[in-house]
Amino acid sequence: MTTLKRTVPLGIALVAGLVLILQGFVPHPVSGKVLTWTQSWVVIIAGVSILLGVGSLVQAHATKIHRQSRGWFYSAVTLGTFGLTALGFFHPKGIEPGGPLDWSYQYVMNEMSATMFSILGFFIASAAFRAFRARSVEATLLLVAAVIIMLGQVPVGAYLPGVPQVATWVLEVPTTAAKRAIILGVALGSIATALRIIFGIERAYLGGSE
Amino acid sequence: MSFGDIAGLWLATGLTLFLFSFLYRDNPFYKLGEHLYLGVTIGYMLVKLVYETWIPKVWNAENYALVIPPVIIGFLLLTRFVPKVSWLSRWSFAFIIGYGSGLAIPATFTSIILKQAEATTRPLVTVPTAAEQKALEAAEKTLADTRAARGNEAPETRAAEKAALSARRSGTYSWVRAYADVTTIILFLGVFSVLFYFFFSIEHKGPVRIFSRVGVLFLMIYFGASYGYTVMGRFALLYDRLLDVRKASGGDAWFATPIILVLMIGVLVWRHRTGKASEEPSH
Numbered sequence: 001m002t003t004l005k006r007t008v009p010l011g012i013a014l015v016a017g018l019v020l021i022l023q024g025f026v027p028h029p030v031s032g033k034v035l036t037w038t039q040s041w042v043v044i045i046a047g048v049s050i051l052l053g054v055g056s057l058v059q060a061h062a063t064k065i066h067r068q069s070r071g072w073f074y075s076a077v078t079l080g081t082f083g084l085t086a087l088g089f090f091h092p093k094g095i096e097p098g099g100p101l102d103w104s105y106q107y108v109m110n111e112m113s114a115t116m117f118s119i120l121g122f123f124i125a126s127a128a129f130r131a132f133r134a135r136s137v138e139a140t141l142l143l144v145a146a147v148i149i150m151l152g153q154v155p156v157g158a159y160l161p162g163v164p165q166v167a168t169w170v171l172e173v174p175t176t177a178a179k180r181a182i183i184l185g186v187a188l189g190s191i192a193t194a195l196r197i198i199f200g201i202e203r204a205y206l207g208g209s210e
Numbered sequence: 211m212s213f214g215d216i217a218g219l220w221l222a223t224g225l226t227l228f229l230f231s232f233l234y235r236d237n238p239f240y241k242l243g244e245h246l247y248l249g250v251t252i253g254y255m256l257v258k259l260v261y262e263t264w265i266p267k268v269w270n271a272e273n274y275a276l277v278i279p280p281v282i283i284g285f286l287l288l289t290r291f292v293p294k295v296s297w298l299s300r301w302s303f304a305f306i307i308g309y310g311s312g313l314a315i316p317a318t319f320t321s322i323i324l325k326q327a328e329a330t331t332r333p334l335v336t337v338p339t340a341a342e343q344k345a346l347e348a349a350e351k352t353l354a355d356t357r358a359a360r361g362n363e364a365p366e367t368r369a370a371e372k373a374a375l376s377a378r379r380s381g382t383y384s385w386v387r388a389y390a391d392v393t394t395i396i397l398f399l400g401v402f403s404v405l406f407y408f409f410f411s412i413e414h415k416g417p418v419r420i421f422s423r424v425g426v427l428f429l430m431i432y433f434g435a436s437y438g439y440t441v442m443g444r445f446a447l448l449y450d451r452l453l454d455v456r457k458a459s460g461g462d463a464w465f466a467t468p469i470i471l472v473l474m475i476g477v478l479v480w481r482h483r484t485g486k487a488s489e490e491p492s493h
Contacts, residue, residue: 177400
């Protein structure tokens with residue numbers, strides 16, 4: 001049983017990983033086909049895996065409603081709106097423009113996503129107000145860079161001599177340098193982690209038991 | 211505006227105000243909006259998935275033999291709901307994670323590491339090459355000859371002037387070249403000092419510490435610039451939402467904003483006065 005629970009998954013990860021590495025370094029029509037073929041597999045698997053998330057969501061909220069836990073009404077709202085939106089599948093227009101799903105996308109999802117992100121602006125600004133104190137060279141640089149970039153993004157910044165040019169320079173030179181180093185570090189780290197997964201050193205994805 | 215548009219405007223305005231009410235404090239309107247958003251988003255994603263993946267790629271697949279294995283692997287994930295056989299989901303996770311890791315290695319290597327390294331390791335000082343200097347001499351000679359033969363105003367002279375100007379840019383060490391070199395040097399210094407800051411195999415003391423501190427300064431500028439950029443992006447969204455809320459306050463939208471706002475404030479004040487606000491479950 002341990003073979004099925006531990007060895008087989010490790011073998012699957014090893015084979016899948018090695019096939020894809022070989023495919024990446026062997027420019028041949030067959031390797032191209034392997035990539036297309038496995039990509040279509042992953043799209044289908046990802047499509048089915050959404051059911052795992054939906055199932056967990058329904059299970060968690062249905063349990064809350066069943067137990068009449070505190071705030072169960074909000075769980076009912078989630079499940080109710082989920083069911084109502086999913087019913088849009090049976091509408092002849094489906095997800096096409098003019099259908100109920102397009103309507104809910106336009107007036108609910110789109111607008112609320114923008115609102116959620118805009119609210120974050122307030123919290124980031126208030127956090128910065130507390131954190132951005134020019135107490136050291138590092139903190140001063142952080143503050144100055146943020147102020148320059150913000151001024152460079154607003155119309156009033158264009159009236160301040162040199163600000164748009166300095167903002168562009170900050171974005172193109174020192175910011176690019178630090179970003180490039182971070183990208184390089186992340187890339188090297190992700191390659192190391194990928195190799196650890198393929199060779200079975202990293203096994204956290206198998207879960208804790210057995 | 212059609213009835214559907216007005217109903218949509220009321221819904222969008224109401225939900226926007228519900229979410230903004232969180233700036234006051236956590237309250238039932240915010241929770242209602244948040245949970246409604248979650249339900250609609252999941253429902254929409256599920257239907258979109260059915261239309262864009264399941265129907266064309268599984269139901270209407272050209273070759274079912276190629277489709278059955280991924281469907282089985284996918285459905286094995288759902289064994290997480292059955293504790294006795296939940297270990298079967300490991301096979302699917304192993305495939306997905308192994309596939310992702312295998313795909314990431316060559317892609318990261320070629321599209322990130324090599325490209326970023328190539329962009330960083332450029333000549334730090336770009337003095338004009340012998341070929342560029344020769345080209346400049348030739349261009350100057352052509353310009354002098356054309357001027358002597360055709361005069362200063364002839365179109366041929368203008369073309370020769372342009373060619374000479376271009377040759378001067380690459381054939382002499384100009385301010386433009388100096389600026390580009392300084393930029394390259396700063397980029398090089400920034401990349402290596404930041405990389406060195408995260409390199410812990412050598413103890414950071416003495417001159418090494420100074421170099422790693424330079425990396426910290428670059429990082430601070432990057433974090434500040436990223437912060438400024440993010441905040442301005444968020445505020446652009448905020449202006450957009452506020453404009454929409456303002457648009458919905460007119461007669462065209464049946465005064466959605468003021469009516470919803472008054473109702474919300476009324477309910478919040480009533481809840482505060484009756485002490486219901488303190489009974490609200492927290493997140």
